[in-house]
Amino acid sequence: MQNLRSEESIEKIQKKWNQSIKTKAELLRFIKGFDLEEYMEYLDCEITDESLTGETYDMNTFIEDEIRDRRAARKLILTFKAKADESRKWLIRDAASYIVSEVQRIYPEYECGGKFV
Amino acid sequence: MRGQICMIYLWEILLEAEKSGIDTNKITFVHGPLSSPYMELSLEYLNQENISGFNKVEVNTYYRFYKIFKELFQPELTDYEQLRSSLTNLILHMLMENDVRRGMTKEAYYKKLLAADIKAGCYGKDAEERYLLFKGEEREWLLSGLLKCYKSGSSLTLFVDMIHNMLNDSVTYHSQDLPDELLIYTGQRKNKNLEMKIRFLTDVFLDIRYHVEIFYEYHFGIIGLEDTMIIDEIAMY
Numbered sequence: 479m480q481n482l483r484s485e486e487s488i489e490k491i492q493k494k495w496n497q498s499i500k501t502k503a504e505l506l507r508f509i510k511g512f513d514l515e516e517y518m519e520y521l522d523c524e525i526t527d528e529s530l531t532g533e534t535y536d537m538n539t540f541i542e543d544e545i546r547d548r549r550a551a552r553k554l555i556l557t558f559k560a561k562a563d564e565s566r567k568w569l570i571r572d573a574a575s576y577i578v579s580e581v582q583r584i585y586p587e588y589e590c591g592g593k594f595v
Numbered sequence: 596m597r598g599q600i601c602m603i604y605l606w607e608i609l610l611e612a613e614k615s616g617i618d619t620n621k622i623t624f625v626h627g628p629l630s631s632p633y634m635e636l637s638l639e640y641l642n643q644e645n646i647s648g649f650n651k652v653e654v655n656t657y658y659r660f661y662k663i664f665k666e667l668f669q670p671e672l673t674d675y676e677q678l679r680s681s682l683t684n685l686i687l688h689m690l691m692e693n694d695v696r697r698g699m700t701k702e703a704y705y706k707k708l709l710a711a712d713i714k715a716g717c718y719g720k721d722a723e724e725r726y727l728l729f730k731g732e733e734r735e736w737l738l739s740g741l742l743k744c745y746k747s748g749s750s751l752t753l754f755v756d757m758i759h760n761m762l763n764d765s766v767t768y769h770s771q772d773l774p775d776e777l778l779i780y781t782g783q784r785k786n787k788n789l790e791m792k793i794r795f796l797t798d799v800f801l802d803i804r805y806h807v808e809i810f811y812e813y814h815f816g817i818i819g820l821e822d823t824m825i826i827d828e829i830a831m832y
């Protein structure tokens with residue numbers, strides 16, 4: 479498992495101007511860019527007001543959001559489908575948590591969580 | 596070429612061929628011994644606008660490339676006719692492609708890169724299929740829009756622009772009760788292609804917080820606007 483991102487041209491173009499693009503397609507590309515598809519497949523995202531019972535944990539607990547009130551934030555739930563083989567199974571939850579924590583950093587206005595189907 | 600009445604230069608053949616989907620390998624260039632000194636191409640008709648049905652194109656090779664071709668077509672030269680003609684064809688194909696590349700802007704390069712990545716599936720399999728539904732000019736403005744999106748961030752304005760580009764009879768409403776709801780009306784009939792294309796635009800250009808309702812053919816009623824309140828032609832909302 480690595481934290482290297484794939485270097486497609488779109489990734490380079492995105493980094494060049496570094497604008498916030500909060501579209502579905504861009505989110506999918508961002509997640510795909512981690513190249514963790516041997517662990518799980520990203521299916522979809524959903525925004526809800528319901529309370530979150532995510533299956534992932536926050537990996538960036540040391541980064542404090544001092545501007546926003548997290549309790550009032552809406553929830554952004556990413557749905558994954560696990561597809562790792564036996565030898566990697568124990569890492570799935572951590573891999574998903576890593577992705578969700580990275581997504582959380584570009585979507586501070588939502589409280590992000592992951593879910594498996 | 597829109598607004599232009601005739602084809603003068605070599606590169607216009609390639610642009611025209613790309614637009615009408617003609618394989619340029621099927622076009623043969625020949626040296627035109629009796630061509631106009633004012634035009635590079637000597638086509639059958641002076642005001643010809645397209646090349647469909649013409650496999651052989653006569654070119655005034657001395658127009659810009661005298662240095663290259665001056666030795667090839669001297670009047671007393673009769674040997675190696677086959678070689679000289681296929682060489683001319685080959686050289687002109689290369690020169691034509693060089694011409695078009697020289698006219699490429701930085702934006703065109705970025706657009707090519709974006710297109711290649713979408714086709715490689717970086718937005719997912721569905722988006723890749725939907726992208727292929729956009730053809731020709733539509734694809735051009737789509738990629739321009741996408742580049743704009745990367746340059747200045749995603750925004751509602753850009754999305755509405757893209758929808759208007761595709762459906763020029765469309766009206767986009769932003770709900771006042773629900774700030775995250777958009778309503779799009781188009782006079783066109785509902786069909787699968789159109790639906791898929793709109794889906795692509797919403798996925799690529801619209802922020803995830805918005806929810807989109809699309810109305811095909813029939814408008815929803817707005818009290819006070821007579822045109823939308825015709826019985827049997829009101830969509831339910």
